[in-house]
Amino acid sequence: MSEVKVFRVIGEIKKPNYQTDFRKEVRATKPEDAVETVYTDIGSKHRAKRFQIKIIDVEEVRPEEIENFNIRKLTLGEKERVK
DSSP: OOOOEEEEEEEEEEETTEEEEEEEEEEESSHHHHHHHHHHHHHHHHOOOGGGEEEEEEEEEOGGGOOOHHHHHHHHGGGOOOO
16 A cells, blocks of 8 residues: 655646646645646636646655645644644
């Protein structure tokens, strides 16, 4: 069974009336799966097509560097307390 890792995907959305940069942390087994998850999440929340979403970087994140509270708690479990 594959180990689930945390990836930080950085990119931008370019629509005719809306442009913004984004940074999203997702749990996945491979970087390709993380990119696919970001395409589906961003596409559904912002009504953006895949050609309007540009992925700039995908990097694996160490558990100590996770910024998203929910993903951090899922990854580290109850042993890590956030003050």
